[in-house]
Amino acid sequence: MSKKPTKKPEVPTTGHTWDGIQEYDNPMPRWWLWCFYLTIIWGIGYAIAYPAWPGIQSATAGVLGYSTRGEVAAEIAAANARNEAINTRLASADLSTIADDVELNGYATSAGSAVFKTWCAQCHGSGAAGAKGYPNLLDNDWLWGGDIESIHETVRVGIRTETHDETRYSEMPAFGVFEMLDDTQLDQVANYVISLSGEPQDATMVAAGAALFEENCTSCHGEKGLGDREQGAPNLADAIWLYGGDFDTVRETIYGSRFGVMPNWDARLTEAQINAVAVYVHQLGGGE
Numbered sequence: 001m002s003k004k005p006t007k008k009p010e011v012p013t014t015g016h017t018w019d020g021i022q023e024y025d026n027p028m029p030r031w032w033l034w035c036f037y038l039t040i041i042w043g044i045g046y047a048i049a050y051p052a053w054p055g056i057q058s059a060t061a062g063v064l065g066y067s068t069r070g071e072v073a074a075e076i077a078a079a080n081a082r083n084e085a086i087n088t089r090l091a092s093a094d095l096s097t098i099a100d101d102v103e104l105n106g107y108a109t110s111a112g113s114a115v116f117k118t119w120c121a122q123c124h125g126s127g128a129a130g131a132k133g134y135p136n137l138l139d140n141d142w143l144w145g146g147d148i149e150s151i152h153e154t155v156r157v158g159i160r161t162e163t164h165d166e167t168r169y170s171e172m173p174a175f176g177v178f179e180m181l182d183d184t185q186l187d188q189v190a191n192y193v194i195s196l197s198g199e200p201q202d203a204t205m206v207a208a209g210a211a212l213f214e215e216n217c218t219s220c221h222g223e224k225g226l227g228d229r230e231q232g233a234p235n236l237a238d239a240i241w242l243y244g245g246d247f248d249t250v251r252e253t254i255y256g257s258r259f260g261v262m263p264n265w266d267a268r269l270t271e272a273q274i275n276a277v278a279v280y281v282h283q284l285g286g287g288e
Contacts, residue, residue, distance in 0.1 A: 083107075091272040095148045098279055105279065112280025115273050119265065128284055133243055133260060139286045141240040143232045144168050146288040150229075152278035158264030159232070167264060170232040175216065176255030185212055190251040196225045197239035201247040 013022040047053065050062040061067075080087075086107050090098075099105050117126065123134045130136035140146060144154050157166045175181040181189065185208075191200035192209025200206055214223070220233040227235035234242065243249055243258060265274060281287065 087270070087272040090275050091270065093275065095152055095275060095278065098148075098275070099283075108276045108279040109283060111273070112276035112278070115269065115277040116280055119268070120277065123262075128281065133258075135242060136240075137281050137286055138284050139240065140288065141235065141238060142229065142286070142288070143227075143234055145229045146282075146286055148278055148282040148287060151281050151287065152274060154262070155269075155274050155278055155281075156264065156266045159262040160259060161261055161264050163267065164264035168232055170220070171259065172220070172233075172253075172257040173216075174255065174257040177257070180216070181212065181254070186251055186254055189213055189217070189254055190247055193225065193236050193250055193254075194245065194247060196237040198245070 011024045011026055014025045016023045047060070048062065049064045050066050051059045052062065053060045086104065089104060090108055090111075093101075093104060098108055116124075116128070120128075124130050124137055125134075128137040130138075135141075135143065142150070144150055144159070154168060157164050157168060159168045160170075161167045173180060175189075176183075176186055187202070188205040188209035189212045190209070191202050191205040192213050194200045195203075195206045195209075213221075213225070217225075220231050221227055221236055222233075225236035227233045239245060241249070242260075243253055265277075269277070
């Protein structure tokens with residue numbers, strides 16, 4: 001006699017119905033449940049062994065004491081140890097002779113590029129071409145000097161920073177704010193300054209502006225407006241402008257002055273790093 005097939009019990013439903021369709025309440029496969037339980041066990045073990053739960057100031061440390069920060073710090077320490085000898089050479093090297101040492105110059109340029117991209121590119125741009133208010137380091141127009149020693153000094157002490165006693169410092173009077181010149185005189189000086197390298201907005205004001213310039217501006221910018229690097233006074237006759245060379249911008253500069261600030265990097269960088277970034281900037285194309 002053949003056995004009749006055993007009729008499987010009907011699977012209950014969840015009780016949910018969508019458009020007349022009922023959902024079966026099938027149990028989860030056992031292999032899936034065991035995988036799920038294992039992930040819970042693994043998660044608890046991970047939270048105990050490794051940093052996991054965030055707190056107000058830090059996360060739980062984990063019984064293994066592992067730290068990604070510690071791992072990075074160890075890698076940095078190892079790299080510094082490998083480069084210790086050449087960094088010592090770089091820190092004590094005569095800046096003017098580094099270019100003659102192929103090995104040291106290659107290392108300094110590479111290390112300086114890394115320093116520049118980490119600390120300097122935010123203002124001067126990744127390619128060092130600068131932006132409005134931030135000098136272009138690729139040309140040969142330098143406020144404080146473009147030889148490698150001058151670049152090193154600028155990086156070391158900064159410009160108009162309150163955190164260094166030796167910082168490079170200069171301050172242009174705000175001729176309009178302090179009412180040293182009236183509106184007409186501001187227009188005249190602006191026209192004269194623009195005439196040094198281009199076409200003024202109003203040529204009839206140039207002569208009067210020249211007289212005012214001689215009286216108020218030559219002590220810093222020189223009789224011909226060629227500037228003075230000892231004071232950080234820009235050359236006004238080369239058509240290279242830090243904030244813009246149109247009439248309105250030049251007049252605004254004369255009216256309210258400019259006061260750009262650069263940090264002193266000797267508080268954050270080692271002497272080797274300062275030498276390296278000086279070498280890198282100097283070889284970009286504008287170094288003298």
